[in-house]
Structures are given as structure tokens and as C-alpha cells.
Amino acid sequence: MKQRIEARIAGSDAAPPVGTAVTLIRPAQSDEFREALRLSFVPANGDRTRAMALSETVLAHARAMQHDVSRQWVALRNGRLVTACTYLETPGRLATLMIPGRFVADAGPSAAGEMLNAAAGVAAQRGNRLIQCLLTLEDASEVRSVLAASGYVMLARLLHMERSIQGAPPEAAPAADGLRWRTFDSTTAPLFREVIHSSYEGSLDCPKLSSVRSVDDAIESHRSAGYFKPHRWLLIEVEGQPAACALFNETPLRAGLELVYMGVAPLFRGRGLGARVLARGLALAHREGFSVVDVAVDESNRPAIDLYCRLGFRAGVLREAWARILSDHAEG
Template sequence: MAAAIDACAGQPEAAWSGLLIAARETAPSAAVWVQPQPGRTARLWPPRSHSPWTPTLLRGALHWAEAQGLRIVQAVIDSTDEQAAVQLRENGFPRLVDLLYLAAPSNPKQRQARLASAPSPGVRFESIGDLPSPRLVSLMTQIEDSSLDCPELHGVLSPPQAIEGFRQQGQYAPQHWCILRHQEQDAGVLLLAPHPQTPCWELMYMGVLPAWRGQGLGRELVAEALRRTLSGGAERLLLSVDTRNHPARELYEQVGFSPYAWRSLYAWIAKEP
């Protein structure tokens, strides 16, 4: 939490209204921060799990989120942190999904898998253009249908809310927000974000429309992401995937990704009115 607070030190005062502190007479004892994010969402930075104030602070965070009209508050913790997991579950933040974090070198000489140096015939990538983009909203709505990634979150955020969240993740680079065109039809979406403070790019989102699945277009998306990462001067491409999404995991492993972390997502989701 301390690192996140330092990184957001210049934020306006309203950004700190979700910082709840349990204080002794002389000094703070524990704290929780509900960090507002776009689209009526927030990230939860939980207190240290061994603090006796943890249950009170987590329930306070939940009440604060409800009062603010938030749609979802998410906490990501190490999957081996059993004490934190219990505290979250018992205080209104059930586990939704386990996430596998993967990385692949952008340099093809460092990967065993061979990928084409250019898109296959009949495949091209077209910039999405300016936001808001009704075209992107339509494509993401279709991609969510039968998607195996985090089905518990389907319908929680509207596509425009999800898009705004992606826009503020990493460095927004509209030239690397692309639509995959196959046989002159929209077939998939690829959203990338450079992270200039690190030698990495992030694959934030990719998906193939249901009508085009099973035709190797997922591999085309990943290959394009790696090509752009290399041409952008970054050493690695990072992504995360639902551990239950075995087709995606198999694809990532085939093209040279390897795991570097395993984390769990816990979340409070507002009830529909």
C-alpha cells in the first residue's frame, strides 16, 4: 500500500477519501485504502492481515464503497497468502478468480517458439482511432459472449467502463489499440500498453469474435503484440490469464510465455438495484 500511496501523492484530495485509518493515541495502527478508478470501480489495498483492526477496516471500506455508488472493488493478493484470503472472504470480499501472470521475451532469438515476422495473408491490424469508439464497444460486447476469462465479471462493467479502465492503465498508446481484420471483416481486438518506467509492455486485452474462433487468430493477436513490443524497444511482454482458461494458457505457453506470479482476485460487487 505504501508504494501505491507514494505513486499517487499528487492526486486531488477526493482520491484520498477512501483511505481509512485506525489510530492509536500516538500513531496510526492500521489502514485500508479504497483507491477510486474509472468506471465506478476501485482497487482495495487491504491492511496487514495480522492487524486486529483488519475486519473493522474492511467492513468500513465496504460501507464507504456502497456510499460512493461504486460498482466493484477489487483486491489482488498473492495466492499463497492464506491469512489475507480468510480476512477478505470473511469481511465481504469473496474470491472470484485465480490469475496466472506470464511474461515472454520480445526478442524472437530468446523464444523457442517461432512466430511470423508479419501477419498472415488475409490478416491486417487497423488502429481503433479516437475514443469513444462505438465500433470497439460493439466488438468487446461480442467478444465477451462465451469468453472463458473471468466469467464472474461478465456484465459487471459495461464495455465503455472497461475501455476507460484500460485507457488509464499504463501509458495510453492509441496507435497500439488495434482491430484485427480477417478477410476484410472485424475479427478481433488487441489493446497494448507500454510501461516506460520498466523494459516491459503489457497485453491488457485481446479477444476474438465468436464467429472467428478456432481459426488461429488468437495466435495472430499474440504474435502482433510481441512484434510491437520488440519494435517499441521493450524486452518483455506481460499479461495475466484466468487459470481456468486452458485454451489461452496453452496458446501462451506455445508462443514462449512463462509464469512469474500466481495471484488471486477478491472482489465486492454491488447488488443490482
């Protein structure tokens, strides 16, 4: 006979039924930080060595980016930490919750749901519009049901792709009349905003996301995804109109760039502008001595994946992006 497991929030006066194993949920204490961080990355297969390595990488990345990962929730049973989740906020009113693949297995569905709700409550109180979780497919298979029951929806399956920049420089696109290249500054910021906003129309890349986040929040989020330098944000004007953009940021702790966003305005699709702006970014990466360029793309966005493959990208890990919407609508 299985023992019943019940979640209980620390400070609650409710007594559990007789014979129930209580999982106590509370914020992590300062001396539990390292263990809670490690527990936040235990994969579905229970590989604790991998969890330790991932937690150290995340901590180093957070320190490099000056991100606070000290807000955590832990689940305890019989006084012992059994699982945890770690919370992170970034600009653009976005919160990320790092949960382990064994989240439900180790905490139980009730406790896991309480922890998800606690994190969402804090995110909403702090003015965030969205809280997200990114999971490998193996880990997602173990936690989908509790995420859905806690108000999360799957936004997309994201395919990580990578392009080596070592060796000969990437082949540049041929010159074309009527194109003007711009980079980001105070005078071109409105052009970037315009083309990013217009590129959402009919987009196949995480279309659910554009309906719940304002373009200004999205731009702030893109700026904070790695080290931002204005000359690495590229824009093409066609006959005076912003037509396409590609935003590259430096990846902390790695000699690489990440393509954090690429979009083409509907009026200018089908003209090869995506290939042009991407090729220019790859050439920039080569000139500046980077060894690799990464991108995460919606698995359902076949035109983008085909473009990346044509320009030498190779497919890697597939992850699911889940999110809980914390406000009713996006602003334009």
C-alpha cells in the same frame, strides 16, 4: 486466557465491555500517510522491509499515473497504528483496496471487517460499480474468511506471465487473405467495443467479471491500466467483421508493455486469430524498444495460457482477485 479484541469506529459512543482491548478504526491523518501506506503492504510473513519496498513502488506508480492514494483507513490499539488499508479509484467505476497479508492478524476479524465495509461504503457513494483486492496466495490464505464475511467473492486466480522481447524480433505470423488490421481511433472505437463485448460470450477469463461490468466501463478501465496510445490497440477484421483484438499499454516505471485485454469473437475462434494479434503486438513491442511484455490471465483459462507459452511467455506469481459488487447488474 486470551484478551478479547473489539473493533470500534472513531466517534462511536458505545463503551466496550470491561477487559476488552479496543481497536479503534478511523481514516488516516495526513501525517500518517507514509506509515499507513507501508502497513497496507505488510505480507503474511511480517516482512517489514518488503512492505517498505512495495509501498515505495506503489507510490511511485501512483504519482506517474496521477492516481490518488491518500484515502486510507487505519486501526489503532493503545494509540498505536497496528494496520491499515489504502484505497485507489481508477476510470471505469473501479475501486481497488490494498490490504496487507497480516490484516486480520494485526487488526482482528471484527476491525478488519469494519475497514473493508468502510471502504466499500465510500466506493459505492462515489459511484463505483466494483471494489477489488488483489492478493498473493500466502496473503489470501490469511484474509479469505473476512473478505467472504464482508461480501467479497473470489473472481479468479490470476497468473502473471512475462515474455522477454530482447534479442531477435518475435516471429511474425504468416500473411493471410481476408484479414484487415485496424488500430484504435474515433472511427474504429465501435469495432473495438463490438469485439470486446462479443468476446465475453463463453470466455474462460474471469467470466464472473463480465456479468457485473458494462463493456464501456471495462474499456475505460483498460485505457487507464498504464500509458495508453491508440496505435498499440490492435484489431483484426475478417470479411468486414471485427474478429479479435489485443490491447497493449505501456507499463509505468518499466521498459515494458502490458497486454491488458485480448479477446476473440465466438464466430472466429479456432482460426488462430489470437496468435496472430498477439504476435503482432510482440513485434510492435520489439520495434518500439520495449524489453518485456506482461499479462495476467485467469488460471483456469488453459487455452490462453497454452497460447502464451507457445509464444514465449513464462509463468510467474499467482494472485487471487477478490471483489465486492456495489451495484446490481451490468449494462450491455
